[in-house]
Amino acid sequence: MAIKFEQVNFEYPSFDGTNFSALKDINLEIAEKGEFITLIGETGSGKSTLVQHMNALIRPTTGSVTIYGIKIEKDTKKKGKVKLNPLRQRVGLVFQFPEYQLFEETVLKDIIFGPKNFGVKESVAIERAKQVIKHVGLDEEYLKRSPFNLSGGEKKRVSIAGILAMEPDILVLDEPTSGLDPKGRDDLLKLFMGIHNDLNKTVIIITHDMNTVYKYASRVLVMNEGHLVYDGLPQELFSKENIKSWNLDIxxxxxxxxxxxxxxxxxxxxxxxxxxxxxxxxxxxx
Ligand SMILES: Nc1ncnc2c1ncn2[C@@H]1O[C@H](COP(=O)(O)OP(=O)(O)O)[C@@H](O)[C@H]1O
Ligand SMILES: [Mg+2]
Incomplete structure (x- = not known):
């Protein structure tokens, strides 16, 4: 098992001491290969918080997340004994807001940052950048541009390219298609489906688009108020009465x-x- 959540609770601290409980008793297993998972649930239900545990970006308040054999708990130090960098390469996470991911002066530098950080030679990383920029539907000319002058959709694509360039084993995408036009959305979904099919990699996508869930997912996870309330096939999900109380569309x-x-x-x-x-x-x- 690549990723295993055991009794995970997560609280965001607050200044007045009333911590906010964003994840409640999560138990979940993700296989390294062969899964195409969609993660759904209304805004604020805990989806982004959940996926940030998958590469140890944040750590559980109680319980544990085991990622490729490395157990992450509250007191697991960021540095020191446990090396988190290899986990971040193996589980590639594309943030919901690409601004958090882009910080270099050119798109090229942004894309090669990850691979270089994980020990890939610069020349190899540049070759990868030329490939992945095309995969996300942008022309090579974009590599010279500043990421800050791009449209929202273009920034999103560049942030996805940066993660693809790290060649992760598992690809986790937080709302990768929100704000894109229908063609852009379908093109990206085909790209993720291609990565899943051709390389047999597990892909996890957070989305609000139930058509995507129904058409592509082999497994769907539903979050509701911090709880994982459904883990199963999409076909069975939409025949359930509960979907109304979880505020999901059909x-x-x-x-x-x-x-x-x-x-x-x-x-x-x-x-x-x-x-x-x-x-x-x-x-x-x-
Ligand atoms: N940095 C933070 N500090 C405090 N509360 C937060 C923080 N980030 C998210 N939350 C709260 O945690 C809950 C879950 O957030 P999130 O995981 O982003 O939900 P989703 O991705 O499903 O919209 C929300 O109620 C949100 O307001
Ligand atoms: Mg979110």
Missing amino acids: PDIITITRQLEDKLDVNFDSQPHTIQELFELVKEVI
Whole structure:
């Protein structure tokens, strides 16, 4: 098991001493290979806090997170005995807000920062930068630009490129497609799907887009008020009554299918995942 949460609680400290409990009794296992996981839940439910535990960016208040055999607990020192750098290379985390990740004067320097930090030679890192900038849908010319003069979507892509350049084993992306136009979103999802399929890597994506969840995920995690309330297949999730109390939307394809079933007064044998599959089912009954 690559990542294992055991009874993890996390509290954000506050000045008046009333600490805020953001994660409550989380137990969770993530395999190194083969998973395409979406993590969902309303804003403030603890998603970002949860993923920041996956590469020891923050440590549990109680309980432990074991990452590639290294147990991280509250008193695990940042430096010293436990080396966290290798973990940060193996579990690549793209932040929700790319501004937190970009700080160099050019996009190139930003992208090669991570690999160089983990011991990759500069010339090799530059070659990687030229590859990954294209993978995220930007032209090589962007490497010369300042990350601060880019649009929100472009910054997001550059921050993703920086993590890809580290060639992590597990890729964790905090809302990578928010704020992108539909084509940009689909292109990036195809990129993540490609990384997952071609290299058999585990990819974890935080998203609010239920269509993405339904179309791509092999496993879905739902956070609600600091609790992990669902860990399973997307198909089963959307047939649950609870999704209303968790404030989750229903994927468009499910809504359309239900409306058609009502209109046509039929019950389809299966729930289609695409418009094409729905079309085939409709053809059988009319
Ligand atoms: N640095 C912080 N200090 C105090 N509270 C925080 C901090 N970051 C997040 N929180 C609180 O913790 C809860 C979970 O936040 P977060 O993990 O960012 O949720 P999500 O990513 O699901 O929107 C929220 O109520 C948020 O206000
Ligand atoms: Mg968040």
